[in-house]
Amino acid sequence: MARNIRIKVARAALDMTQSDLAAAVGVSRQTMNAIEQGEYNPTIKLCRAICRVLGKSLDDLFWEEE
Amino acid sequence: MKNFSNQCDERQVIERGRAFQYGFLTLFALMTLCFMLSSGFELHVFDDFTTYMFCTWPAITVCFTMMIVRDAFDCINRSPGIALFSIYGLGGAFVIVSTVIEIVRGKAAIFAEGLIGHAAAELLCGFCCVLVCVVYWIHAAKRRKALKNAEKE
Numbered sequence: 001m002a003r004n005i006r007i008k009v010a011r012a013a014l015d016m017t018q019s020d021l022a023a024a025v026g027v028s029r030q031t032m033n034a035i036e037q038g039e040y041n042p043t044i045k046l047c048r049a050i051c052r053v054l055g056k057s058l059d060d061l062f063w064e065e066e
Numbered sequence: 067m068k069n070f071s072n073q074c075d076e077r078q079v080i081e082r083g084r085a086f087q088y089g090f091l092t093l094f095a096l097m098t099l100c101f102m103l104s105s106g107f108e109l110h111v112f113d114d115f116t117t118y119m120f121c122t123w124p125a126i127t128v129c130f131t132m133m134i135v136r137d138a139f140d141c142i143n144r145s146p147g148i149a150l151f152s153i154y155g156l157g158g159a160f161v162i163v164s165t166v167i168e169i170v171r172g173k174a175a176i177f178a179e180g181l182i183g184h185a186a187a188e189l190l191c192g193f194c195c196v197l198v199c200v201v202y203w204i205h206a207a208k209r210r211k212a213l214k215n216a217e218k219e
Contacts, residue, residue, distance in 0.1 A: 019216070
């Protein structure tokens with residue numbers, strides 16, 4: 001699975017650290033890191049929570065361009 | 067925002083399940099090995115207590131180690147297991163030291179009546195406890211370093 005750089009960019013734009021975002025969506029920092037590194041495929045529930053906190057759509061953060 | 071879980075997040079639940087799975091498979095493999103040795107090849111290597119310890123402690127150790135290494139032991143709404151694992155490791159060290167003292171005094175033996183005896187089982191138990199403690203401490207140090215790097219980015 002490819003790295004998800006878009007989450008990193010979106011949280012950096014809001015001046016949030018991995019720990020801040022993880023706390024906001026209710027997961028551990030390691031889980032947020034695994035999502036950004038492409039090592040863990042989150043559930044749709046968690047994807048929506050991340051999108052809500054970062055003010056982005058699912059397409060913006062999780063849609064993979066072919 | 068409301069947390070998804072009171073204890074572990076979704077990835078940690080999956081990793082915990084995987085750790086229990088590997089622990090169970092280890093237990094199953096060791097029990098099968100003991101059965102094959104005693105019934106299949108008529109080789110009586112361990113006494114009953116040692117057989118039990120030989121099967122359970124490696125399985126528990128595999129389970130704990132997998133949970134620790136995959137960041138699934140310390141859950142989000144729970145205090146870290148540093149105190150727990152320190153006590154666990156100290157307990158293991160105490161078991162090793164007391165068993166070695168008993169062996170030196172001649173009160174316990176690794177081999178007794180042609181079988182691997184209680185002392186070997188106790189040493190294995192102590193070694194497993196210390197191993198899990200060491201893995202936890204090393205992983206905790208790595209995690210602190212990773213957190214510092216993540217905060218810098």
